[in-house]
Amino acid sequence: MSIALAANGNAPIARHFAPAALSMVPGQAPVAAKPQDEDLRALQQIGTKVRFARNTTIFNDGDDAAYTYKIISGAVRLCKHTSNGRRQIADFLLAGDYFGFLQVGTYSFTAEAVSDVVVMAYPQRQVEQLSNTMPSMSRRLLTLLSQTLLGMQDHLVMLGRQAAKERVASFLLLLAERSDAEEGEAFEVPMSRQDIADYLGLTIETVCRALSDLKRSKLIAIPNVHQIAIKDSEALEAAADSDE
Amino acid sequence: MSIALAANGNAPIARHFAPAALSMVPGQAPVAAKPQDEDLRALQQIGTKVRFARNTTIFNDGDDAAYTYKIISGAVRLCKHTSNGRRQIADFLLAGDYFGFLQVGTYSFTAEAVSDVVVMAYPQRQVEQLSNTMPSMSRRLLTLLSQTLLGMQDHLVMLGRQAAKERVASFLLLLAERSDAEEGEAFEVPMSRQDIADYLGLTIETVCRALSDLKRSKLIAIPNVHQIAIKDSEALEAAADSDE
DNA sequence: CGCCGTGTTGACCAGTTTCAAGATTGGTGG
DNA sequence: CCACCAATCTTGAAACTGGTCAACACGGCG
Numbered sequence A, B: 001m002s003i004a005l006a007a008n009g010n011a012p013i014a015r016h017f018a019p020a021a022l023s024m025v026p027g028q029a030p031v032a033a034k035p036q037d038e039d040l041r042a043l044q045q046i047g048t049k050v051r052f053a054r055n056t057t058i059f060n061d062g063d064d065a066a067y068t069y070k071i072i073s074g075a076v077r078l079c080k081h082t083s084n085g086r087r088q089i090a091d092f093l094l095a096g097d098y099f100g101f102l103q104v105g106t107y108s109f110t111a112e113a114v115s116d117v118v119v120m121a122y123p124q125r126q127v128e129q130l131s132n133t134m135p136s137m138s139r140r141l142l143t144l145l146s147q148t149l150l151g152m153q154d155h156l157v158m159l160g161r162q163a164a165k166e167r168v169a170s171f172l173l174l175l176a177e178r179s180d181a182e183e184g185e186a187f188e189v190p191m192s193r194q195d196i197a198d199y200l201g202l203t204i205e206t207v208c209r210a211l212s213d214l215k216r217s218k219l220i221a222i223p224n225v226h227q228i229a230i231k232d233s234e235a236l237e238a239a240a241d242s243d244e
Numbered sequence C: 001c002g003c004c005g006t007g008t009t010g011a012c013c014a015g016t017t018t019c020a021a022g023a024t025t026g027g028t029g030g
Numbered sequence D: 001c002c003a004c005c006a007a008t009c010t011t012g013a014a015a016c017t018g019g020t021c022a023a024c025a026c027g028g029c030g
Helices: A035-046 A124-133 A135-161 A164-179 A193-200 A204-216 A233-240 B035-046 B124-133 B136-160 B164-178 B193-200 B204-216 B231-239
Strands: A048-053 A057-059 A068-074 A076-081 A087-093 A112-114 A117-123 A186-188 A218-224 A227-230 B048-052 B058-060 B067-073 B076-081 B086-094 B110-115 B116-124 B184-186 B219-224 B225-232
Touching: A035 A117, A035 A135, A057 A087, A068 A124, A076 A193, A076 B219, A087 A112, A087 A135, A087 A193, A117 A124, A124 B184, A135 A164, A135 B086, A135 B136, A164 A193, A164 A204, A164 A227, A204 A218, A233 B067, B035 B116, B035 B124, B035 B136, B058 B124, B067 B124, B076 B193, B086 B193, B086 B219, B110 B184, B116 B124, B116 B225, B124 B136, B164 B193, B164 B204, B164 B225, B164 B231, B193 B204, B204 B219
Parallel strands: none
Antiparallel strands: A048 A117, A057 A112, A068 A117, A076 A087, A076 A112, A186 A227, A218 A227, B048 B116, B058 B110, B067 B116, B076 B086, B076 B110, B184 B225, B219 B225
């Protein structure tokens, strides 16, 4: 099990919110069960399907890390709650994403259902077992973790060095890429404005205003609160990273 | 090699800037070469000592990830540089810290010497080799990576949800803990004000003002630019996380 | 139909940045 | 050893971004 480098054996994985899809990359040839997928099928065996209602807690920061999860449908947020009641969302996970893996002892963040959610829960003990016996599995976990790191670094830059409008624009681009929606095609925005604000380190009002601005300048369309379409990705990318 | 959970075999490691010390925890019994240290001695074998002058680049974002590094002396910063010339420092590393490990293919950030630095460079290939044959090594790497994740989450909260003065106070507490300086005892601050600003997502002036404020209210003393002493850690902790 | 949670907009205010001017520090050469 | 220079740090004042407070709109749902 390659711990370090090694030219990322598998197909390049698009950068999502942190934990990249461990599952097969969507849009890939649908030939079932390639050799390197045996680990995924093994995982499949040990999982249990569980559902969580919107806004319920899946696990808490500090809980004993008993399971690794994979999202079947719905969306999840990973939050840090501070002593004085502030909240920072570290990541949003969508269908196909894994979370709670590789936690040493206890979870270091709270996981909550953004919408009604169906997940597979894999007992940590058995995931560990698998990774011990299957090089492909441990390699996958490492790659996954690396992707998480990459995503968090980008998130840091967003929070540390981008203006409000830039953050919102970047966020929309991430979501759009993630939903592989075409330019002009609306994609789902399952999280509330408050969730977005807490992900971007802003207030809900600032998020609203930024969205209104982008709409007013015809870069996006907002058919309804939980759906957005990018009308001019060129210009939106510029807005996400304005040179001045 | 336990990939996931497993009650963190070793002594609890204080939370530093991200990559926690992989080396022996300072303050632990100095009995040489315990069984679980064989991996460290193995690492020792394959390393080369290298020095970098202040403000020189150790490796660049996007470079082929050829080495894992351990700092012998000095300090290092890990930076993301954005297209429009902004800079965000993701982490500071001090003596004993490792960096550049577990990078998949290429480095995802730039590493620069904050001060004159001496590092051990371990060829990635051989680290991988070691982790393949030594369970204790791969466990160590995983723990290290987990600590990095924890540190980044705290960093996210700082950037997303703390006011300028709180960030500076938190930063000083991190540094102080890291240097295990007693209350009132001055510790080294090897990085420039600009570096601190880029770590905290602030401007250099704001960092200066926050420091001046803290000094004026007698929470800290600043014997000189690269040394600070905490005079009232109680109050400083309050300032780092004010309830209002 | 009216209520409640959520989203949007406006007016005002506070915290941070920006711009600009000194103050310190460290290094170099006389 | 001292004077000078450059780099870094500190402080002040003004401008601006984003936050706060408050009112209103919208969209389910009982």
